[in-house]
Amino acid sequence: MADKIKLFVNGVEVEVEAGKNLIDAIGAVGIEIPHFCYHPALGSDGNCRMCLVGIEDGRPPLVPACKTPAQAGMKVLLDAAHIKKIQHDVMELELINHPIDCPICDQAGECKLQDFYMSYDKQPSRMTVAQVKKGKKLDYGCGIVHDQERCVLCARCVRFCRQITKTGELGIVNRSDAAQVEFFPGRPINNRYAQNIVDLCPVGAMTSADFRFKQRVWFLKRAKGICHGCAKGCNITIEHNREKYQEDRIYRFLPRLNPQVNGYFICDKGRYSYHKENEGRLTVARQGSQVRNQADALAACNQEISRSPKIAMILSPNCSLEEMVAVKSLAEKLGATLSGFSDGYISAGDGDGYLIQDDKSANRAGLGILGINSNRAVFEKDLGEAQLLVNFNNDLTRSYTEPELRALLKDTKMILAASHDDGLAAMAAIAIPIAAASEYSGSLVNCDNILQSFTKAVSKNHDPVDIGTLAAQLGSPLQTRAEQFSELRKYLSVLKNFEADTLPAEGLKLTDNEATHVTA
Amino acid sequence: MSNRSQLISTGKPFQFDRERDAEFERLSTRYPTRESLILPALWLIQEQEGWICQEALAYAADRIGTFASKLYEAVTFYTMFHLHPMGRNHICVCRTLSCWLLGKQEIVDFLKNEIGITPGQISEDGRFSLEEVECLGHCGTAPVVQVNGEFHENMDAGKLKELLATLP
Ligand code: SF4
Ligand code: SF4
Ligand code: FES
Ligand code: FES
Numbered sequence: 001m002a003d004k005i006k007l008f009v010n011g012v013e014v015e016v017e018a019g020k021n022l023i024d025a026i027g028a029v030g031i032e033i034p035h036f037c038y039h040p041a042l043g044s045d046g047n048c049r050m051c052l053v054g055i056e057d058g059r060p061p062l063v064p065a066c067k068t069p070a071q072a073g074m075k076v077l078l079d080a081a082h083i084k085k086i087q088h089d090v091m092e093l094e095l096i097n098h099p100i101d102c103p104i105c106d107q108a109g110e111c112k113l114q115d116f117y118m119s120y121d122k123q124p125s126r127m128t129v130a131q132v133k134k135g136k137k138l139d140y141g142c143g144i145v146h147d148q149e150r151c152v153l154c155a156r157c158v159r160f161c162r163q164i165t166k167t168g169e170l171g172i173v174n175r176s177d178a179a180q181v182e183f184f185p186g187r188p189i190n191n192r193y194a195q196n197i198v199d200l201c202p203v204g205a206m207t208s209a210d211f212r213f214k215q216r217v218w219f220l221k222r223a224k225g226i227c228h229g230c231a232k233g234c235n236i237t238i239e240h241n242r243e244k245y246q247e248d249r250i251y252r253f254l255p256r257l258n259p260q261v262n263g264y265f266i267c268d269k270g271r272y273s274y275h276k277e278n279e280g281r282l283t284v285a286r287q288g289s290q291v292r293n294q295a296d297a298l299a300a301c302n303q304e305i306s307r308s309p310k311i312a313m314i315l316s317p318n319c320s321l322e323e324m325v326a327v328k329s330l331a332e333k334l335g336a337t338l339s340g341f342s343d344g345y346i347s348a349g350d351g352d353g354y355l356i357q358d359d360k361s362a363n364r365a366g367l368g369i370l371g372i373n374s375n376r377a378v379f380e381k382d383l384g385e386a387q388l389l390v391n392f393n394n395d396l397t398r399s400y401t402e403p404e405l406r407a408l409l410k411d412t413k414m415i416l417a418a419s420h421d422d423g424l425a426a427m428a429a430i431a432i433p434i435a436a437a438s439e440y441s442g443s444l445v446n447c448d449n450i451l452q453s454f455t456k457a458v459s460k461n462h463d464p465v466d467i468g469t470l471a472a473q474l475g476s477p478l479q480t481r482a483e484q485f486s487e488l489r490k491y492l493s494v495l496k497n498f499e500a501d502t503l504p505a506e507g508l509k510l511t512d513n514e515a516t517h518v519t520a
Numbered sequence: 521m522s523n524r525s526q527l528i529s530t531g532k533p534f535q536f537d538r539e540r541d542a543e544f545e546r547l548s549t550r551y552p553t554r555e556s557l558i559l560p561a562l563w564l565i566q567e568q569e570g571w572i573c574q575e576a577l578a579y580a581a582d583r584i585g586t587f588a589s590k591l592y593e594a595v596t597f598y599t600m601f602h603l604h605p606m607g608r609n610h611i612c613v614c615r616t617l618s619c620w621l622l623g624k625q626e627i628v629d630f631l632k633n634e635i636g637i638t639p640g641q642i643s644e645d646g647r648f649s650l651e652e653v654e655c656l657g658h659c660g661t662a663p664v665v666q667v668n669g670e671f672h673e674n675m676d677a678g679k680l681k682e683l684l685a686t687l688p
Contacts (some may be wrong), residue, residue, distance in 0.1 A: 174524055182589075183527050186574075358688060
């Protein structure tokens, strides 16, 4: 916990964290200092002058709040007439050449210029000369569309490419009212985190080709999620909306701050993985080529299970800990083998030492904690001896080609619980739709042994079950999420003080002992 | 302010000549960080070619070990860098207050009559180019003209005529 200090804002005493600049320190207690160029991940640049405040202690009459550390006893002035005047004037300057195209601008609703105009300015224009017009709808690479006219030259995008991705594609060229963000000719933005630029841009100058004009942001509902794109488990906000008579759809994933995991950013691939939540889904149960309702399909599964003397089970390394423990109990009850084999989820060499990991699964650590064997040879041997394979959403097509799979399955029947209708569903005797990551709750352990939980964000019309529930329906002794969670406490002593869904927002760092499966 | 962001690509690779290469290496030991070489490198290119093309910028960025976007920023910010070929003799006429009061327009008008170019133009034979610039810092001896980097103080049409005659 950082030290607290007391200072005054407009004469009122507030307690803030020591060591932060005024924007962050005072912002944390709900007092806004308007700013464009400062961003906690990029540091202060001091170029926008929107954050000027007064300090009553003999300093210069105005100081930029982004560059001024909070100090005990400081008297910060925000509401004085001369500060209000500065805010008006900076806004007026920003708006001299800014096109007022808010009604068609994709950033409307989350634009700092628009917000600050409403809070700090609201004056008629005094401009009598023609506006400087700049480029519109320019392709800047990596799915980023730049609208030069709207740019307030805060340089956040420039600094992101230089400081965070270290690719340095962007610069501010020219000067005065011809200044504009450009990439060096022939070298557009080209990095795996580029879409963060869109989030960083405080106005509508950088927009995402993927999201533009799909939704007004104020229609979107927001839920917290964890990206399942790789073992990092970046924290995301899932923005979705269900239009009348339609299916609930996700429109975008945005990064959600977690200093312990991903900081302020996520990778583009993870960001775009929302498409997979919407599309290509398995939505109805099938037995062979026949569509079945859920109850009939379940009954058929139970019949298969009861008539198979030897059963092999496999689960996905994306399953939550709760799902894993439920399936594990089911396997133990039925005397089935259980595998977490999933080599196909690893893309060697793809990781970058920053966020992106080689391992494209969200909970491989969970397999280790629960002692679920992931060895390929063991899985193949078990499969060879079984009459039935129950596959809990493990996309085996990542590890095997179709002929290999057919050869492997030979006369072993497969029950497949799948969120997506990929090549595997066609090979299954029975296929049952299940929830995708955004549609249920659970917890995961990431590559740094941080245990995090996520909750259901999206409700589909066909309302698929999660694997934990399905395992319960197939007879797992752990019937509820609460039971699954208390079973998990046997493996993870850190959980003894927590209930499901009450894990700390930043996650729990597991000790090495816990992570390497030393049961309590 | 004008938009200078349109770089010209010559389609040909650029390289410092022997002399500039040596000078670049000499300068590189002079600064604590290599990025300080941005402006000197731009001057060296301009000295060598008379102007700065896209390939030269990319080359200098590689030599310095920095982002090409940083050189792009500098070269478009400082108007003394030429982003297209100039005349063999480049004439800058100061247009700021002292020079303006003491007759810069006379000089500009003279050049228009004499060689037929107005500020921003290059003569048809490629011998001259003309540019009006902000204060050259020689206000005490205004009006001031800078020809190929050299200052000529207390200028008037007559003196300029003599000077032009000496130029290649
Ligand atoms: S494009 Fe956006 S982020 Fe970049 S400088 Fe302009 S306003 Fe700032
Ligand atoms: S780094 Fe991994 S977890 Fe993070 S957003 Fe990308 S794919 Fe998702
Ligand atoms: S936020 Fe302080 S100057 Fe921009
Ligand atoms: S005004 Fe011309 S040199 Fe200063």
